[in-house]
Amino acid sequence: MTDNIINKFVDAEILLDESAYKKIKNYNDSAYLVDSLIKHMTTSSPEMMVLTGKVVEDYLERTSPDILKTTYHNDSKSQMKLVPQDYDFQILKDASNKSYTNGEIRDLSSYFRSRYHKLRDLLTYKRELKDSTSIKEAMSRDDVVNIVGMVNDIRYTKNNHKLIEVEDETGSATVLIHNENHEVFEHAERIVKDEVIGVLGSRKGTLVMANEIVNPGVPRIDEKPMDFATVFISDIHIGSSTFLDGAFKRFIDWINGDFGDEQQREIANNVKYVVVAGDIVDGIGVYPHQDKELTIKDIHEQYEEAARYFGDIPNVKIVVAPGNHDASRLAEPQPAIPEDYAKGLYELKNLEFVSNPAMVSLDGIKVLIYHGRSFDDMAMTVKGMSHQQSDLIMKELLEKRHLAPIYGERTPLASEIEDHLVIEEIPDVLHTGHVHINSYKRHKGVHLINSGTFQSQTEFQKIYNIVPTCAQVPVINNGSFKMLDFS
Numbered sequence: 001m002t003d004n005i006i007n008k009f010v011d012a013e014i015l016l017d018e019s020a021y022k023k024i025k026n027y028n029d030s031a032y033l034v035d036s037l038i039k040h041m042t043t044s045s046p047e048m049m050v051l052t053g054k055v056v057e058d059y060l061e062r063t064s065p066d067i068l069k070t071t072y073h074n075d076s077k078s079q080m081k082l083v084p085q086d087y088d089f090q091i092l093k094d095a096s097n098k099s100y101t102n103g104e105i106r107d108l109s110s111y112f113r114s115r116y117h118k119l120r121d122l123l124t125y126k127r128e129l130k131d132s133t134s135i136k137e138a139m140s141r142d143d144v145v146n147i148v149g150m151v152n153d154i155r156y157t158k159n160n161h162k163l164i165e166v167e168d169e170t171g172s173a174t175v176l177i178h179n180e181n182h183e184v185f186e187h188a189e190r191i192v193k194d195e196v197i198g199v200l201g202s203r204k205g206t207l208v209m210a211n212e213i214v215n216p217g218v219p220r221i222d223e224k225p226m227d228f229a230t231v232f233i234s235d236i237h238i239g240s241s242t243f244l245d246g247a248f249k250r251f252i253d254w255i256n257g258d259f260g261d262e263q264q265r266e267i268a269n270n271v272k273y274v275v276v277a278g279d280i281v282d283g284i285g286v287y288p289h290q291d292k293e294l295t296i297k298d299i300h301e302q303y304e305e306a307a308r309y310f311g312d313i314p315n316v317k318i319v320v321a322p323g324n325h326d327a328s329r330l331a332e333p334q335p336a337i338p339e340d341y342a343k344g345l346y347e348l349k350n351l352e353f354v355s356n357p358a359m360v361s362l363d364g365i366k367v368l369i370y371h372g373r374s375f376d377d378m379a380m381t382v383k384g385m386s387h388q389q390s391d392l393i394m395k396e397l398l399e400k401r402h403l404a405p406i407y408g409e410r411t412p413l414a415s416e417i418e419d420h421l422v423i424e425e426i427p428d429v430l431h432t433g434h435v436h437i438n439s440y441k442r443h444k445g446v447h448l449i450n451s452g453t454f455q456s457q458t459e460f461q462k463i464y465n466i467v468p469t470c471a472q473v474p475v476i477n478n479g480s481f482k483m484l485d486f487s
Contacts, residue, residue: 004031004034005021005024005025005030005034006021008034008035008038009034009038009051012038012041014038014041014050014051015050015051016051017050017051017052017053018053019052019053019054019056020051020052020053020055020056022053023053023056023057023060024037024056027060033060037051037056037059040059087272087273087317087362087363088361088362088363088364089273089317089319089352089360089361089362089363090360090361091352091354091358091359091360091361092359092360092361092366092425093357093358093359093420093425094336094354094355094358094359095333095334095335095355095357095358095416095420096335096336096353096354096355097335098333098416098418098420099335099414099416100416100417101414101415101416101417103415107415107416107417108415110415110416110417110418111415111416111417111418111419112150112194112407112419113169114416114417114418114419114422115150115194115196115402115419115422116150116168116169116196118419118422118424119148119195119196119216119401119402119422120148120168120196122216122401122424123148123196123197123198123214123216124148126198126214126216126217128146128198128200128212128214129146129148129198129200129214131146132146132147132148132198133146133147134147134168134169134170134171135147135149135166135167135168135170135171135172135173136170136171137170138173138203138208139171139173139203139208141203142203143202143203144200144201144202145173145199145200145201145202145203145208146198146199146200147166147168147173147198147199147208148168148196148197148198148199149166149167149168149172149173149196149197149199150166150167150168150194150195150196151164151165151166151191151192151193151194151195151196151197152165152166152167152172152193153165153193154191154192154193157176159179160179161176161177161178161179162176162177162179162185162188162189163175163176163177164177164188164191164210166197166199173199173208174206174207174208175199175201175207175208175210176204176207176208176209176210177210177213178209181210181211184210184211184212184213187213188210188213189382189383189384190382190383190396191213192377192378192381192382192400192405192406193405193406193407194405194406194407195400195402195405195406196216196402197213197214197215198213198214198215199212199213199214200212200214215399215400215401216399216400216401217399217401218398218399218401218426218443218444218446219426219444220444220445221426221428221444221445221446222445223445223479224364224365224428224479225479226363226365226476226478226479227478228270228271228272228273228363228478229267229268229270229271229272229475229476229477229478230271230272230273230274230275230362230365230367230429230475230476231255231271231273231274231275231316231473231474231475232275232277232429232431232449232451232473232474232475232476233251233274233275233276233277233451233454233473234276234277234278234279234323234371234431234432234433234434234450234451234452234453235277235278235279235323235433235434235436235451235452235453235454235455236248236276236279236280236281236306236453236454236455237279237281237282237325237453237454237455238280238281238282238296238302238305238306238309239281239282239283239294239295239296239297239301239302239305240282240293240294240295240455240458241293241294241295242293242455242456242457242458243282243295243454243455244454244455244456244470244471244487247454247470247471247486247487248309248454248471248486249309250471250486251454251471251473251486252309252312252313254268254484254486255268255271255274255313255316256268256312256313256315257269259486260484264484267475267477267482267484270477270478271316271475272316272317272362272363273316273317273318273319273362274313274316274317274318274319275319275360275362275367275369275431276318276319276320276321277321277323277356277369277370277371277372277431277432277433277434277451278321278322278323278324278325278326278356278371278372278433278434279323279324279325279326279371279433279434280303280306280320280322280323280326280337281299281302281303281305281306281325281326281327282294282296282302282325282455283299283302283325283326283327284297284298284299284302286324286325287460293458293459299327299341300341303327303337303341303342303343303344303345304343304344306342306344306345307342307343307344307345307347307348308344310345310348310351311344311348313350314350315350316350317350317352317362318348318350318351318352319351319352319354319360319367319369320336320337320345320351320352320353320354321334321336321353321354321355321356321357321358321369321370321371322334322335322336322337322355322356322371323356323371323373323433323434324371324373324434327341327342328356329414330412331412331413331414332356332357332373332374332403332404332411332412332413332414332421333355333356333357333414333416333420333421334355334356334371335355336353336354336355337353354369355420356369356370356371357369357370357371357403357420357421359425359427365428365429366425366426366427366428366429367427367428367429367430367431368423368427368429368430368431369431370403370430370431370432371432371433371434372390372432372433372434372435372450373404373410373411373412373434374397374403374404374405374406374411375387375390375393375432375434375435376409376410376411376434377404377406377409377410377411378393378396378397378406379393380409380410381406381409382396387435387437387466388437389439390432390435390437390439390450391439391440391441391448391450392441394430394432394439394441394443394448394450395441395443395448397423398423398430398443398446398448401422401423401424402419402421402422402423403421403422403423404421426446427446428445428446428447429446429447429449429476430446430447430448430449431449431451432449432450432451433450433451433452433453435450436452436453436455436461436466436468436469437450437452437466437467437468437469438450438451438452438469438472438474438483440474440481440483442481447476447481449474449476449481451473451474452468452469452470452471452472452473452474453468453469453470453471454470454471455468455470456468456470470487471485471486471487472484472485472486472487473485473486
């Protein structure tokens with residue numbers, strides 16, 4: 001279409017400026033308009049051989065004002081994007097409508113039993129743990145110990161050796177990691193309560209002397225062919241006084257092909273999916289005195305405003321998971337945002353709601369979406385980890401094969417009959433948010449992405465000197481990672 005427009009004017013020996021070209025291309029029937037303009041200019045004004053945007057606008061107003069109002073779009077609202085007509089979209093795992101807990105002790109027991117068995121199965125599949133025994137059996141032997149257990153307690157001796165208590169359904173054992181066994185001790189420094197690990201070592205009295213600690217881990221995955229682009233965003237916080245509406249509108253203009261340089265528009269034209277990892281709105285009553293920092297103080301109105309923004313992105317598939325600011329229960333797994341709160345968003349035919357976490361397939365590319373609340377616990381618990389480097393946390397969670405291993409701290413976890421936060425299937429992409437700071441790492445073939453925020457620094461963040469990376473949007477285009485800045 002671009003070449004046809006330009007070539008027709010070249011053949012008619014008419015010069016075309018950029019504003020005229022945009023107005024013609026954005027007209028509903030651009031081919032008809034081109035022919036009509038050429039005829040008009042060569043017959044009525046043969047001396048005027050430069051076509052400007054003003055001339056196009058005057059011509060449209062003069063010849064067909066009614067059509068102008070309905071079919072012509074100005075530059076800020078134009079839809080230049082070539083639209084992918086089909087999506088191979090599947091929801092592979094979603095915890096919505098799968099909450100069976102009554103809050104009883106037996107539910108908690110079922111929850112941890114589910115976690116243990118899922119992760120034990122992953123561990124015993126590994127070569128070094130194929131011959132593992134129960135803890136009870138291992139502690140009755142005098143030789144090599146090969147066990148799988150859930151971490152119940154972590155402490156240090158007076159000589160700074162590490163003691164880790166692990167348990168299974170038959171009993172418990174105390175594992176000692178000597179601080180002079182540097183490689184194993186360094187690994188043990190990243191162990192957290194309630195994760196499931198394998199231990200290889202030998203028994204010495206009542207202790208197990210560890211020679212190796214084994215995580216469920218991930219094998220290296222092959223790269224899949226990808227001939228489209230996927231955009232990853234989170235933590236938009238619509239309704240907050242610190243929501244960056246100008247930057248978000250530029251993002252929407254870009255995805256519709258109306259913002260950015262030529263290369264950026266080419267990427268926009270290739271976008272097929274947008275994945276949102278939670279906190280689409282700022283919510284109500286999330287923290288004390290939040291109402292003082294809100295421009296929209298009604299949760300339904302916040303989602304209606306969100307629907308107005310996302311309604312301007314009609315040409316891609318949008319996938320939305322909840323975060324801790326959204327109108328879903330706080331305990332993870334969070335069901336999808338209910339329709340009662342977000343009717344306007346549910347009316348968008350190109351938008352899908354999923355739980356947090358959820359696994360989806362985008363034309364065969366498996367994306368694990370998790371908001372990232374557990375990053376708070378990992379940053380506070382594990383030496384060397386911080387919100388500023390969430391890629392390191394994502395790598396660790398992937399190796400532990402659990403999105404929120406620590407129970408009973410800042411991350412509320414529902415004691416479901418099944419633990420839905422175990423990473424049973426390895427994704428091609430792990431997409432997270434929550435910390436408002438972009439990060440990216442490729443680990444064993446998996447793209448680890450934290451998508452930053454569209455919210456400027458809050459008062460809470462100022463207190464803790466957290467500097468967000470605002471309006472910087474990660475994109476995987478044809479398999480390659482790009483970061484686009486709309487700030």
